[in-house]
Amino acid sequence: MSLAAWVRRARTPAPAPVAREVAFLEPADLFDLEIKDDPEASPVLCCTGDPVGAAAFNALWLKRIAASGRYAAAVSVRGQGGTPAAAGGVEARAHDVVQAAVAVPRQTVLIGHREGASWAALAAGRYPAAGLVLVSPRQFPKQPPKPVGEPPVLLVVSESEAQSKEAQAVTDAYGVAPLTFAGSPDDVFKGAAAEGLLDAVLSWLAPKQ
Amino acid sequence: MQEYSSQAAYDRGEAVCVIGAGASGLIAVKNLRENGFEVDCYERDTVLGGLWNPQNQHSPLYPNTHLVTSRSQTEIPDFPMPDDWPDYPSATQMLTYLTSYAKHFGLSEHIWYGSEIAAVEPVEGSRFEVIVKPAAGNAARRLRYAAVIIATGHHWAPNLPSYPGQDQYRGTVLHSSQLKDASRLRGKHVLVVGGGNSGVDLACEAAVNAAGCVHSVRRDTWHLPKYLGGEPADYALNRLGARPKFLRRFLTDRLLNGPARLAARMGIEVPGRGPGGEEPVRNGRYLEHVGDGSIRRRGEVARFDGYDVAFADGTEMRPDLVVFATGYRPQITCVAAPLLGVEGTGGTPQLMARMFSPKSQTLAVAGLVEPGVGVLPIVHWQTHAIARWLQVRKSDPERAKNFRDQVQSETTGQADGPGAASPRHRLAVDAEEYLASLARIIDTLEQEPAK
Ligand SMILES: Cc1cc2nc3c(=O)[nH]c(=O)nc-3n(C[C@H](O)[C@H](O)[C@H](O)COP(=O)(O)OP(=O)(O)OC[C@H]3O[C@@H](n4cnc5c(N)ncnc54)[C@H](O)[C@@H]3O)c2cc1C
Numbered sequence: 001m002s003l004a005a006w007v008r009r010a011r012t013p014a015p016a017p018v019a020r021e022v023a024f025l026e027p028a029d030l031f032d033l034e035i036k037d038d039p040e041a042s043p044v045l046c047c048t049g050d051p052v053g054a055a056a057f058n059a060l061w062l063k064r065i066a067a068s069g070r071y072a073a074a075v076s077v078r079g080q081g082g083t084p085a086a087a088g089g090v091e092a093r094a095h096d097v098v099q100a101a102v103a104v105p106r107q108t109v110l111i112g113h114r115e116g117a118s119w120a121a122l123a124a125g126r127y128p129a130a131g132l133v134l135v136s137p138r139q140f141p142k143q144p145p146k147p148v149g150e151p152p153v154l155l156v157v158s159e160s161e162a163q164s165k166e167a168q169a170v171t172d173a174y175g176v177a178p179l180t181f182a183g184s185p186d187d188v189f190k191g192a193a194a195e196g197l198l199d200a201v202l203s204w205l206a207p208k209q
Numbered sequence: 210m211q212e213y214s215s216q217a218a219y220d221r222g223e224a225v226c227v228i229g230a231g232a233s234g235l236i237a238v239k240n241l242r243e244n245g246f247e248v249d250c251y252e253r254d255t256v257l258g259g260l261w262n263p264q265n266q267h268s269p270l271y272p273n274t275h276l277v278t279s280r281s282q283t284e285i286p287d288f289p290m291p292d293d294w295p296d297y298p299s300a301t302q303m304l305t306y307l308t309s310y311a312k313h314f315g316l317s318e319h320i321w322y323g324s325e326i327a328a329v330e331p332v333e334g335s336r337f338e339v340i341v342k343p344a345a346g347n348a349a350r351r352l353r354y355a356a357v358i359i360a361t362g363h364h365w366a367p368n369l370p371s372y373p374g375q376d377q378y379r380g381t382v383l384h385s386s387q388l389k390d391a392s393r394l395r396g397k398h399v400l401v402v403g404g405g406n407s408g409v410d411l412a413c414e415a416a417v418n419a420a421g422c423v424h425s426v427r428r429d430t431w432h433l434p435k436y437l438g439g440e441p442a443d444y445a446l447n448r449l450g451a452r453p454k455f456l457r458r459f460l461t462d463r464l465l466n467g468p469a470r471l472a473a474r475m476g477i478e479v480p481g482r483g484p485g486g487e488e489p490v491r492n493g494r495y496l497e498h499v500g501d502g503s504i505r506r507r508g509e510v511a512r513f514d515g516y517d518v519a520f521a522d523g524t525e526m527r528p529d530l531v532v533f534a535t536g537y538r539p540q541i542t543c544v545a546a547p548l549l550g551v552e553g554t555g556g557t558p559q560l561m562a563r564m565f566s567p568k569s570q571t572l573a574v575a576g577l578v579e580p581g582v583g584v585l586p587i588v589h590w591q592t593h594a595i596a597r598w599l600q601v602r603k604s605d606p607e608r609a610k611n612f613r614d615q616v617q618s619e620t621t622g623q624a625d626g627p628g629a630a631s632p633r634h635r636l637a638v639d640a641e642e643y644l645a646s647l648a649r650i651i652d653t654l655e656q657e658p659a660k
Contacts, residue, residue: 003590003648006286010586011448014281017292099292107314128243128287148287149243 001126001148009126015092021082022100023054024073025062038069042130043108044205045101046074049115049138050186053081059190061198068202073108075100077119090115090141094122101127109151109205113188114138124151133201136161136185137170144173154204156197158185179204218338218351224249225599226339226354228326228543231259232307232585233576234360236285237592239314241358244596249352250316251341253325257311260364261303263389269364269537272391272414274300277406277491279441283583285310286590296441329357329544335571356571356599358592363539363577363636370402370535374513378531385411385534393530394418400518400528402510404430408534409492415532416494416503423526427509431479432472434493437464442491443582450641475499476506488581488637539577539636548572557635562619562650563643564591570602580640587640590647597654611653619646 001009027037044065050056053076065072077096079085086092097119101108109131112120117137124132125145132147133154134140147153155178157167162180171178179200183193223246227237230252241248254265263270276283276297283298284290290298290306298306311317327342327349337357341350367384375382385407388394391414399415401408404426415422437445449460469479475496498504507520519525539557541549550559550567558577559567566572573595576588601608 001286003593003644003651006586006590007644007648008451010282010444011451014292019293095292098289102288102309102313103291105312126287126289 001145005125005145015078015088015095016086018078018084018086018096020078020096020100021054021076021080022073022103023058023062023075024071025066026071027066027069030063030066032067035067036069037071041068041070042205043071043073043104043106044111045097045104045108046072046111046113047077047097047100047116047119048074048113049117050113050189051080053077053083055081056189060194061189064195064198065202068206071105071108073100073104077116090118090122090139093119094126097123098127101129109133111135111201112137114185118144121145121147124148131205133204134170135188135197135201137166140166140170142169144170154179154201156181156201158183161185218332218353220353221247221249221355223247223355225356225358226251226329226337226352227358227360228329228339229259229360229362230254230257230320230322231360231362231576232261233362233588233592234259234358235307235311235316236585236588237358237360237575237595238316238319239310240589240592240596241599242314242316242319244600246596246599248319249354250320251324251326251339252320252322253342255322257317257320258304258307259362261300261307263300263304267365267386269386270300271385271388271407271411274410276300276303277435278443278583279435282441282443282447283585285585288313297435326543329359329548329572331548331569331572335569337569337572356573358573358575358595359541359544360575360588361541361543364537366538366540367533368536368538369533370510372510372512377515378513378518379516380528380531382531382533385532388532391418396420397529398527399423400425400526400531401534402531403534403536404428404490405488405534405536406490406492407536409490409495411532411534412504413492413494413498416498419530421505422498422503423505423507423528425507425510425520429472429477429479431468431489432477432496433465433468433489433491435491436493437468447582471496488579541574541577544572549574562616562646563638564595565598565616571599577636578638578643579636580638580643582640587643587647590644590651594647594651594654597651601654607658608654611658612650615650615653619650 027035046057048056054074057074062072076083077093107130110120110124110129111133113135115138117134118140121144124147128149129151131151135156153174153176155170155176157178159180161167167178181197188194188197225241225246225248227234227248227250230250234250238248238250256262256264260269279296280290288310325342326339328340330338332338337354339352343349394415395418397419398421399419400423401412402425412422412424433442435442449457472479509521511519511521517525517527548566548568560574561567563578564573575592580587
């Protein structure tokens with residue numbers, strides 16, 4: 001974030017605070033001796049535009065991320081899942097993501113799905129994410145902020161979206177080519193396609209952070 | 210520093226040395242690491258957090274210290290405080306915050322505790338040799354760095370006045386930093402000397418705990434409550450900065466009218482049109498205590514006499530306890546004075562843009578300003594600029610030149626800033642102007658160079 005952007009924000013009313021629902025899983029919680037907590041690996045924080053919020057990641061994502069040795073978390077922004085609704089548009093939701101990110105014990109990767117990708121991108125303009133992963137972004141800001149601390153960015157879209165305007169816009173904004181996965185962009189939480197997608201994300205993360 | 214043996218120095222190559230692990234040092238380490246530098250941070254104490262850590266041997270915290278700046282104006286720009294914290298967090302919360310910042314960004318592994326830096330000496334070109342004060346019986350360690358950032362704070366050397374007869378005074382005298390526990394005030398007639406934030410906070414503590422409180426103030430300053438117009442005062446005033454100039458003056462006057470009238474009623478002559486650059490006092494309770502008589506204001510102390518204290522207005526009192534809330538002297542002893550632009554002994558550093566050494570391109574000081582608003586955001590942008598500069602200095606001669614020109618022009622005229630009038634306020638800057646200056650400096654490092 002630029003100094004000018006911060007000056008503007010410090011003069012803008014902060015969104016009303018809400019008690020956010022956060023789900024998390026640590027590698028040790030899996031009770032599997034094969035799985036080692038990797039203190040070098042960045043934690044991962046997920047969010048999605050799906051109204052169920054954090055709970056969407058319970059079936060597969062959190063377990064799989066934790067099994068890779070990482071602290072895994074997901075947040076429900078205002079109005080999703082167990083987080084009460086409160087005033088504020090995308091900026092307030094991005095604020096919820098930033099607040100969840102600073103509560104993660106270490107510098108975290110942000111993964112956003114659908115509208116969640118937009119919130120994660122806005123959040124990465126204020127918080128130095130260890131990495132930014134955008135999965136099938138929707139309603140993406142026209143000019144997303146430059147991510148603070150220049151984290152690596154990954155764009156993942158379904159094959160059907162590969163040529164979409166949205167994917168093209170994100171590619172242009174960050175200068176990254178999309179990775180594609182088979183299956184529906186709204187159905188990334190369980191099933192074989194979801195597992196394939198998640199493994200691709202985790203292996204992209206592995207050598208970098 | 211000949212007293213240290215000439216043991217060979219360990220060369221740390223391109224690494225940068227940060228001195229001090231208070232808020233400023235931690236922010237410096239984080240921003241340097243984010244820009245790809247290897248960093249060694251040396252902290253003389255055994256804990257991080259600097260003055261916010263009561264375990265720090267010299268901590269200046271006094272009973273019930275709370276922030277005087279509000280949360281949104283105090284938090285580090287890229288690491289907000291939890292939004293369920295109060296508008297004005299306590300010293301304990303501030304330490305929790307700094308600790309979680311250090312943990313979040315893995316800063317601790319770069320900090321060497323119990324390592325006081327005794328000296329920083331320029332060697333071969335732009336490099337520095339740093340001497341770590343030896344623990345008893347050991348040889349001093351010497352290390353070489355590509356650059357040094359000093360973040361040792363300026364609240365460690367109590368500034369004690371000396372009034373006639375003070376040496377023979379028979380009562381108890383403490384500096385604000387020595388009063389750790391409000392129970393020391395209980396049942397006593399207390400004299401608090403000093404009209405800054407510490408003095409005013411302590412007078413309020415005495416108003417509710419002591420048998421009586423007299424508050425001696427030499428010079429009137431702006432008194433702001435912690436809230437204005439239903440919002441934290443610093444935020445409310447900052448927000449007006451977004452308004453057009455002509456409206457702004459009007460709105461500011463309107464916002465400050467109430468507090469100014471109340472202060473006037475209590476006999477406080479407020480200087481100028483607004484708090485401007487000089488640190489205002491931010492305490493909503495003080496004037497009410499003056500109004501209900503639990504704090505009695507006096508002018509300057511004239512002399513001490515046995516058990517008595519006489520004031521300039523001719524009145525006298527016999528306090529059980531005198532608390533000097535007379536601030537601190539900025540003091541950086543580990544570097545030769547000329548490197549910091551200090552003239553004579555005991556002078557204040559004269560830095561380029563209030564952070565760069567006038568003599569060396571690779572020596573900078575973080576946090577040596579009193580902006581009258583939250584300090585941490587200012588230090589964030591200072592250290593962001595320093596880290597970018599250290600990158601650009603070698604790799605990009607064109608930007609480097611623009612940067613040097615800009616810093617030079619930002620420095621010209623800084624001597625007559627808001628603090629010029631009083632020696633105790635030499636570190637004062639007008640926050641809005643200083644941030645604009647930092648923005649211009651950062652632009653030379655990040656924008657396409659202007660042809
Ligand atoms: C009572 C009080 C209240 C305040 N309230 C506010 C407020 O409400 N809002 C606000 O924004 N600011 C406030 N401040 C200002 C405060 O200075 C900053 O918030 C901030 O804590 C400054 O941090 P620092 O790292 O620059 O200095 P410090 O916290 O002083 O840290 C300096 C560190 O350097 C170490 N050190 C010193 N010399 C050496 C050496 N030679 N070698 C190695 N280590 C060394 C020290 O041990 C210390 O840990 C307040 C200050 C005081 C005294």
